[in-house]
Amino acid sequence: MTDTLHARTQEAPASIDAPDRTRKARKRSTYPMWFYAPAGVIYGALFVIPTFASFYFALTRWTIFDSEFIGLENFKTFFAEPYLFESLLNTLFYATFTSGAKVVLGLLLAVFLSSQIIARGYLRSVVFFPVLVSAVGVGVTFSVLMDPFDGLINKVLAVFGVEGPGWLTDPDLALFSVAFVDVWRGVGLATLIYIAGIVAIPQEYFEAAKVDGANAWHRFWHVTLPLMRPATTTVIILSLIGGLRSFDLIWTMTKGGPGFSSDVLASVVYKQYQAGFYGLSTAGNVVLFVLVAAIIIPLFWFLNRKEVDQ
């Protein structure tokens, strides 16, 4: 912000100052501003304009034919209807759970997969591969594996004498099950980010700690963990952004059901769009936007500031 202001105040005298202008003109020819144009046109038309338009359309009753300004009516509906409001809570749960699990499991897996074990390269590949499989493919596969009667998971549990629950048919469990599959699919990426961090730690640190008599646990707790802060920042922010916006997996596995028990904001936006309530759908989008901004921006600032402090 201050940068822009500063630049602007400098700009006025520059237009009078002749030598400065020629320098500017030469710069313009080497790195022309129009290089921004192709990207800017596409980005502006299909991302920036719709984003700003959404703030207006969220305040309207909007059908295919026309839109009518109704103030905050859509938001009132959104927060008054339990099934809509619950999607907000579900989104928060889903994002927190998946990103927390990815941090913990990713870190543990990374420590394990960067220690001296056999078949390390193979194990890393296997853990990472699900990241590349489409959410639809994973979703369809797991909705079959999680079938309450014929599914492989419950069949295996039955062998051990445990009666498996209806993973996706029990309203209390459905969202949790989808979140579990999300972790299964995404933990490989978190692991890889952590491995990259661990590999970058100078080996001397561990040796020095060893000389001081630190055991493996101490070395993890006092050397690895504190140095993993940048990697943790990356993992948390990436998986929170992904988790808050998550749609594909939920839509292929439960469609927000049973009932509305696993609806998240992104699936509500789609449902309202399908039902023709464009204004309400856009209001859902705005709520999602505010939620993402309210969580990510302070977090980004907080985590990066901590890094600078060190």
Add this chain to the structure above:
Amino acid sequence: MSTAVQTSKLNRTYSRLGGLAGIIVTAVVFLVPFAFIFVTASKTRAEASLLEFSWPTEWAFVENLVEVVQSRDYILITAFINSTILTVGSVTIMVVVSAMVGYVLQRRKSRWNPLINFLVLAGLIVPPAVVPTIWVMQGLGIYKTLHGLILIEVAFGMAFCILMFRAFVSTIPRELDEAATMDGAGPVRLFFKVIFPLLRSVIVTVIVVQSVTVFNDFQNPLYFLPGDKGATVQVTLYNFQGQFSTSWNLLFMDILLITVPMLIMYIFFNRQIVAGMTSGAVKG
């Protein structure tokens, strides 16, 4: 001495036992689902309907493949063609326009830089507003068209690419630009003949990562290109889920077909994928 021998022995035991435990656990957690996809795709309809994790008693792999490709008037062929055009088209445009932005953004300090950096970060974070985007696309006459969807993927994937290119351009010495300018190269020549070829390694990374993302994308085709004519492979699989609920063999054959390209990508571009997905992701 003896303690050193002991620890090395201990290390070897850990190496073997740890590796073995890892192999067993990952086999159960990560390989079984893929093996399940494969065996179910190879079974006959009757056997697949039992949903058992077992070796097929009667192989029907080729029959299933033929049947799933022929189903619904060869829609899978259409879908693969659409997905290929979508992926190749959007990634090509994305790479060129983002490289131009990343290059100028890194080289030229102007008063617009803070705004552009802000827009790039916003592109990573802000969820796209769906219905207003459709409204704009309808206004431009590109809603429900493949080229419209290509532009959408470009717009949504651009931010990541720009960050990657900006970081890489900073490693190319400015003296090179000056030398080329001295030799009479204009800005377009300088960029496309001198800088762009030097970006090769990061271009490969961006292409691979974005191809995976676009090919696997489900939400955007669902919103912006509905209907059978423009179906992409992900949307087709989603529709099959409803239609093939009695023929699991065909459904899983479809999953196998859209997973194999990613497996091939991973085998050939392992390093680039890992580099692209672990670096640069949120480094503002």
